Amino acid sequence: MPQESMYAAVDIGTSKIISIVARLGPEGELKPLGTGVAPSNGVQQGIIDDFGEVKNSLQESLAECLRYVGRNPVDRYHVVVNGDHLVSANSTEMLGSGQEVVTITEQRLRSLISSTSGSLEQQLDTRSEQTLHMIPMRYRLDGMTGVRNPTGLDTNELQLEAHIVRGMSVPLGNTVRALQSCKAKVEGMIAHPLASAEGVLTADEREMGVIVADIGAGTIKTAIYREGTPVYSSVVPVGGNQLTRDMAVAMRVPYQMAEDLKIQFGHALPDAIPANEEVLIPATQVHPRRMVLRRELCEPLYLRSLQMLKLISEELYKAEIGAMPPGGIVLTGGACRMPGLAEMASRGLRTDVRVGGPLWYAGLPESLRQPEFSAVLGALQWAVKHRNRPDQERPRGSGERNWSPAALFRRPFARSGSRRAEEEPEFEDEQI
Ligand SMILES: Nc1ncnc2c1ncn2[C@@H]1O[C@H](COP(=O)(O)OP(=O)(O)OP(=O)(O)O)[C@@H](O)[C@H]1O
Numbered sequence: 497m498p499q500e501s502m503y504a505a506v507d508i509g510t511s512k513i514i515s516i517v518a519r520l521g522p523e524g525e526l527k528p529l530g531t532g533v534a535p536s537n538g539v540q541q542g543i544i545d546d547f548g549e550v551k552n553s554l555q556e557s558l559a560e561c562l563r564y565v566g567r568n569p570v571d572r573y574h575v576v577v578n579g580d581h582l583v584s585a586n587s588t589e590m591l592g593s594g595q596e597v598v599t600i601t602e603q604r605l606r607s608l609i610s611s612t613s614g615s616l617e618q619q620l621d622t623r624s625e626q627t628l629h630m631i632p633m634r635y636r637l638d639g640m641t642g643v644r645n646p647t648g649l650d651t652n653e654l655q656l657e658a659h660i661v662r663g664m665s666v667p668l669g670n671t672v673r674a675l676q677s678c679k680a681k682v683e684g685m686i687a688h689p690l691a692s693a694e695g696v697l698t699a700d701e702r703e704m705g706v707i708v709a710d711i712g713a714g715t716i717k718t719a720i721y722r723e724g725t726p727v728y729s730s731v732v733p734v735g736g737n738q739l740t741r742d743m744a745v746a747m748r749v750p751y752q753m754a755e756d757l758k759i760q761f762g763h764a765l766p767d768a769i770p771a772n773e774e775v776l777i778p779a780t781q782v783h784p785r786r787m788v789l790r791r792e793l794c795e796p797l798y799l800r801s802l803q804m805l806k807l808i809s810e811e812l813y814k815a816e817i818g819a820m821p822p823g824g825i826v827l828t829g830g831a832c833r834m835p836g837l838a839e840m841a842s843r844g845l846r847t848d849v850r851v852g853g854p855l856w857y858a859g860l861p862e863s864l865r866q867p868e869f870s871a872v873l874g875a876l877q878w879a880v881k882h883r884n885r886p887d888q889e890r891p892r893g894s895g896e897r898n899w900s901p902a903a904l905f906r907r908p909f910a911r912s913g914s915r916r917a918e919e920e921p922e923f924e925d926e927q928i
């Protein structure tokens with residue numbers, strides 16, 4: 497089987513490492529050939545903090561995946577990267593200006609984007625930061641704004657408005673080294689918020705405007721789309737693990753027992769549970785087994801879920817978007833499976849809420865249609881779109897004559913938590 501038709505992705509999550517290999521069929525559809533899921537050790541809030549543990553978990557996940565792939569070894573992966581060091585900003589770049597009118601061809605456009613992206617990269621201290629994505633939003637041609645696709649048009653001056661995502665070089669480098677230590681290479685890196693969005697959003701939602709929030713074990717990844725492109729993306733270091741910890745403390749049980757109780761009986765809205773429903777808490781070293789009201793068990797989940805949804809709503813303000821997008825919110829990631837969470841979000845944020853797993857071509861096994869697979873399957877779809885067409889790459893000295901790239905940053909990059917204090921978002925928790 498030709499290697500060009502094979503695609504592989506891996507998501508080194510806080511709770512599990514998922515790898516997947518798929519083949520691109522003649523109709524452009526991806527067919528999964530193998531998947532591997534291993535518990536993840538050595539990752540905290542989306543960032544590798546124990547190299548040896550991660551290496552073992554990654555090896556287990558890749559070995560399981562490749563077992564199904566048989567005699568078609570794959571060694572290049574698109575990797576989902578995560579952590580609150582990922583930051584995004586929108587900026588306007590001068591792609592080219594010259595004395596003569598030129599016709600923008602697809603090739604010229606690509607090479608201009610590529611060389612501009614390269615010159616931006618040169619402005620960075622690459623020991624500490626690196627650009628992951630430069631995604632075109634709109635173009636401006638000789639003062640004409642809002643152009644979606646300048647290909648085929650004549651112009652003197654071309655500017656690009658782009659969504660740019662950057663991350664810290666050290667954690668990103670550790671991810672690359674983790675794969676290398678398992679004899680695998682990184683073909684591309686995809687920021688988790690955008691990978692989840694790629695996996696879960698419909699074209700209509702992107703066009704209308706929507707927020708996608710992936711609530712994982714250690715992080716909440718948010719991406720906001722408008723008119724078909726991302727305009728904001730971020731990572732906040734809170735997730736489902738915090739819900740489990742709160743329950744463990746409130747019920748005085750070990751963490752793993754709290755995790756099992758959360759999965760089996762958890763509910764974000766205790767009032768929706770029958771008042772007399774009871775749950776058996778197994779014996780621990782300290783307490784004999786006991787019955788508790790399920791409502792009491794879920795009380796800490798209610799409070800923490802409320803806080804997490806407030807964090808998501810704050811992202812709108814950080815993105816400087818005044819109102820909820822018409823497409824509402826799409827929740828994905830494992831923790832959004834908790835009953836009551838979607839209803840809490842819809843009531844509190846007064847918007848439509850959809851809980852989504854990966855959208856896929858026909859033939860995806862039911863076991864992969866779950867919200868925790870959105871990012872890794874999104875990364876595969878991203879890989880198909882971007883192989884041989886990276887959205888950011890180093891300059892290759894493409895110098896179009898009479899056109900000179902220049903970078904004009906309009907808004908500075910801001911790390912998470914930079915929201916101005918006076919812009920308090922509205923969240924209707926009284927109604928919940
Ligand atoms: N039915 C369920 N009810 C409540 N929580 C659930 C359920 N199923 C899974 N979860 C939670 O989902 C989380 C795992 O989600 P996911 O696999 O998306 O995280 P991850 O990708 O490993 O983490 P991150 O993206 O933050 O690095 C865990 O906290 C788990 O407890």
Ligand SMILES: [Mg+2]
Nearest residue numbers: 509510712871
């Ligand atoms: Mg995840």
